[in-house]
Amino acid sequence: MSQTLRIATFNVSMEASNYLPKGTRPVGNELFERLASGDNSQIKNIAEIIQIIRPDIILLNEFDHTQAADIGVEAFIKNYLNVAQQNNQAIDYPYYYTAPVNTGVDSGLDLDKDGIASGKGGDAFGFGLYPGQYGMLILSRFPIETKRIRTFQHFLWKDMPNSLLNSIKDEQGKAWFSDEAQQVLRLSSKSHWDVPIYVAGNTIHILASHPTPPVFDGIEDRNGKRNHDEIRFWVDYINGDERAAYIYDDVGRSGGLDATSFVIVGDLNASAVEGDGIKSGIGSLLASELINSSTIPKSEGAAQLKPQNGHGESHTAQWGMRADYVLPSANLKIIDSGVFWPVSTELTFRLIKDRQASSDHRLVWVDIHLP
Numbered sequence: 246m247s248q249t250l251r252i253a254t255f256n257v258s259m260e261a262s263n264y265l266p267k268g269t270r271p272v273g274n275e276l277f278e279r280l281a282s283g284d285n286s287q288i289k290n291i292a293e294i295i296q297i298i299r300p301d302i303i304l305l306n307e308f309d310h311t312q313a314a315d316i317g318v319e320a321f322i323k324n325y326l327n328v329a330q331q332n333n334q335a336i337d338y339p340y341y342y343t344a345p346v347n348t349g350v351d352s353g354l355d356l357d358k359d360g361i362a363s364g365k366g367g368d369a370f371g372f373g374l375y376p377g378q379y380g381m382l383i384l385s386r387f388p389i390e391t392k393r394i395r396t397f398q399h400f401l402w403k404d405m406p407n408s409l410l411n412s413i414k415d416e417q418g419k420a421w422f423s424d425e426a427q428q429v430l431r432l433s434s435k436s437h438w439d440v441p442i443y444v445a446g447n448t449i450h451i452l453a454s455h456p457t458p459p460v461f462d463g464i465e466d467r468n469g470k471r472n473h474d475e476i477r478f479w480v481d482y483i484n485g486d487e488r489a490a491y492i493y494d495d496v497g498r499s500g501g502l503d504a505t506s507f508v509i510v511g512d513l514n515a516s517a518v519e520g521d522g523i524k525s526g527i528g529s530l531l532a533s534e535l536i537n538s539s540t541i542p543k544s545e546g547a548a549q550l551k552p553q554n555g556h557g558e559s560h561t562a563q564w565g566m567r568a569d570y571v572l573p574s575a576n577l578k579i580i581d582s583g584v585f586w587p588v589s590t591e592l593t594f595r596l597i598k599d600r601q602a603s604s605d606h607r608l609v610w611v612d613i614h615l616p
Contacts, residue, residue, distance in 0.1 A: 248444070248445045248614075248615045249580055249612050249613070249614060249615070250301050250302070250444055250449070250612070250613050250614075250615055251298070251299065251300045251301045251302075251610055251611070251612050252300060252301065252302045252303070252449075252451075252508050252510065252571055252573075252610065252611055252613065253298060253300035253302070253303040253304070253510075253571065253608055253609060253610040253611075254303065254304045254306070254510040254511055254512065254569050254570065254571055254608070254609050255291075255294070255295070255303060255304070255305055255306070255569075255604070255606065255607075255608040255609070256305075256306040256307050256455075256512040256562075256568075256569060256604055256605075256606035257291050257305050257306065257307055257308060257603070257604050257606075258287075258307050258600060258603070258604040258605060258606070259276055259287075259288065259291070259305070259307055259308045259309060260276065260307050260308075260309050260378050260379050260380075261273055261274070261275035261276055261309055261374075261375070261378065262275075262374070262378075263276075263287070263600075264276065264279060264285075264287075270374065271374055271375065271378075272375065273309065273311055273349075273374075273375035273376070273377065273378065274311065276308075276309045276317065277309070277311065277313060277316070277317040277320070280317050280320040280321050280324060280325070281320050281324070282324070283320075283324030283325065283328070287601065287602065287603060288321070288325055289325060289330055290330075290595075290596045290602055290603040291325075291603050291604070292321075292325035292326050292328070292330050293330035293331055293333055293596060294585055294596055294597075294603060294608055295326060295336060295608070296326070296329075296330055296333040296334060296335065296336050297333060297585070297593070298585055298608055298610050299334075299336060300384075300608075300610055301385070301386045301387065301444075302383065302384070302385045302386070302387070302442060302449075302451060303338075303383070303384050303385075303608075304381065304382070304383050304451065304453045304510040304511055305381065305382040305383075305384070306379070306381055306455045306511060306512045306569075306606075307379045307380070307455070307512075307604075308321075308343070308380055308381065308382040309377050309378060309379070309380050310343055310344070310345060310346055310376075310377035310380030310381070310382075311376075311377050314343050314377075314380075315343075318341050318343055318382060322337065322338055322341070322384070326338065326384075337386075338384035338385060338386060339385075339386070340384075340385040340386070340387065340388055340389045340442075341382060341383060341384050341385065341389075342382070342383045342385075342389055342391070342394065342438070342440050343380065343381065343382045343383070344381075344396055344398070344436065344438070345376070345377065345380075345398060345436070346371065346377060346379070346380045346381060346398065346433075346435040346436045347369070347370035347371035347398055347431050347433055347434060347435055347436065348369060348370075348371035348372060348373030348376070348377065348378045348379045348380070348434065348435055349365065349369050349371070349373030349374060349375045349376040349377060349378045350369050350370045350371070350373075350376050351364035351365070351368070351369060351370075352364075352368055352369060352370050352426070352429060352430075353429075354368065354423070354425065354426050354429070355368060356368045356369075356422065356426060356430075358415075358421070370430070370431045370434075371431075371433070371434035371435055371457065372434065372457065372461075379435060379455065380435065381435060381436065381438070381453055381454075381455060381511075383438070383440055383451060383453060385442050387442050387443060387444045388442065388443045389440060389441070389442050389443075390441040390442065390443055390448065393441045394438065394439065394440050394441065395438070395439040395494040395495075395498065396436055396437070396438050396439075396494060396495045397432075397433060397436065397437040397438075397478070397492070397494050397495065398431065398433060398436040398437075398495055399431060399495050400431065400432050400433065400437070400478075400492065400493065400494070400495075401428075401429070401430065401431060401432065402427075402430045402431060402432040402471070402474065403427055403428065403430065404491060404493075405432060405474060405477075405478070405481075405491065406491055408432075408474050409470035409471075409473055409474055409523075410422070410427060410430070410470070410474070411427075412470065413465050413466070413467045413470055414465055415464075415465055416464055421465045421467055422467075432471075432474060432475060432478060433454065433456075433475060433478075434455070434456060434457035434471065434475065435454065435455045436454070437452070437453070437454045437475075437478055437479075437482075438451070438452070438453040438454070439451075439452055439482075439494075439502065440452075440453065441504070444615060445615060447506060447615050447616075448504065448506065449506050449507065449508060449615075450502060450504050450506065450507035450508070451507070451508055451510060452479060452482070452483070452502075452507055452508065452509045452510065453510050453511050454475060454478075454479070454511045454513070455511050455512050455513075455514075456471070456472045456475035456476055456511075456512075456513055456514050456515065457471050457472050457475065457514065458472065458514045459471075459472040459473075459514060459515065459520070459521050459522035459523065460521050466523075469521065469522055469523050470523065472513075472514055472515055472522050472523070472526065473515075473522070473523040473525065473526035474526070475526075476513055476515060476526040476527055476529075476530055477526055477529065477530075478492075479509055479530060480529050480530050480533060481501065482501040482502055483501065483502050483507065483509075483533065483535050483536075483574070484501060484502075484535065485500070485501035485502045485503060486501070488501070489501025489502070505574060505576055506574055506576060506577060507573075507574045508571060508572065508573045508574070508577070508611075508613070509530070509536070509570065509571075509572040510570065510571050510572075511569070511570065512568055512569045512606060513527060513568060513569070513570050514568050515527035515568065516556075516566045516567045516568065517531055518556055518567075519556055519565075519566045519567070520566045520568075530572070531572075534575065535574060535575050536572050536573075536574065536575060537572070537573045537574065537575050537576075537577060537578075537579060538572060539579065540579045540582050540611070541559045541567075541582075542559065542561075542571065542582040542583050542584045542609050542610065542611060543558040543559050543582075543583065543584060544558065544560075544583060544584035544585070544586035544587075544607070545558070545586070545587075545588050546584075546586030546587050546588045546589075546591075546594070546597070547559070547560040547561075547584060547586045547607075549588050549589065550565070551565065559584075560584075560586075561584055561586075561606060561607050561609050562605060562606050562607070563597075563599075563600065563605040563606070563607075564605060568606065569606055569607070569609045570609065571609050571610065571611040573611060573613050577613045577614070577615075578613065578614040579611055579612065579613055579614075580612040580613065580614050581611075581612040582609075582610060582611040582612065583609075583610055584607050584608070584609050584610075585597070585607050585608040585609075585610075586607045
């Protein structure tokens with residue numbers, strides 16, 4: 246008996262500032278108010294996209310996490326996904342996983358060197374105006390092996406051998422981060438998760454993350470170098486040998502992945518051929534012999550925007566780059582793949598016409614064959 250499994254990733258822009266007038270400072274509960282109402286047009290469109298593509302497992306990036314996270318997730322499922330949007334068939338996810346992230350968590354230090362240790366924005370362990378902004382959520386049709394989940398929210402950047410942390414210098418060639426800061430800085434701007442899911446006799450490890458954008462900094466390139474190392478973390482982790490010996494999770498367990506079947510998912514904010522990031526980070530991941538990168542999800546809608554761009558059809562973000570990835574392990578055969586990006590003449594174009602319609606990213610999906 247065999248089964249085809251559809252796995253997706255979608256940066257949904259469901260964070261509080263997305264629901265406020267420009268310049269208004271969010272407090273962090275804005276998303277959950279709209280989830281409870283069931284009538285927000287942007288969230289309805291996101292639910293409709295998910296109902297059209299119908300993934301078995303999906304990672305949502307930029308889904309705010311708060312102390313009432315379970316209430317919010319269950320409201321999203323009940324009030325939006327379980328409701329037929331525009332006559333599409335409703336969809337249910339009986340299993341989900343969400344957890345705290347580093348965004349908006351006060352470091353107590355002046356990390357952005359503006360002279361003020363504000364505790365918010367650039368002085369947080371991950372850029373955020375409140376704890377949990379730009380969080381993550383995994384929805385699944387299949388049971389999640391919760392006791393085997395590993396998270397790496399607190400892994401320290403300094404503990405990655407040969408990291409780029411020490412190469413971050415200011416214009417005078419001095420270390421950007423103080424010695425005190427380097428002792429507490431966390432690698433992950435949100436978190437790194439290893440979430441095992443049990444599907445038809447198989448356990449598939451969903452490796453989820455959302456590295457920081459490699460921009461919004463200066464000559465020191467602190468965000469670009471962090472993005473590189475956040476992606477490199479997965480390269481080391483999936484090897485599971487001495488390259489991963491330095492890794493420890495949030496309960497102190499050491500080492501890398503101890504399984505062969507996995508799928509790396511998320512908005513990695515990086516491209517090996519375009520953009521401002523350090524291309525060797527994502528390049529090393531795509532080149533790994535442990536990854537099945539033979540198929541690149543594409544869409545006609547993205548190709549329509551940049552027909553002369555040799556990479557346009559593989560773009561996953563409205564601003565023009567392949568940023569979002571679903572990367573199965575080498576032992577998993579890819580059956581099909583795609584990016585939800587309708588051309589301008591399709592009726593469903595209304596769902597992605599601008600960021601206010603849904604998001605500035607597109608849902609990316611891959612079908613894999615399970616033996």
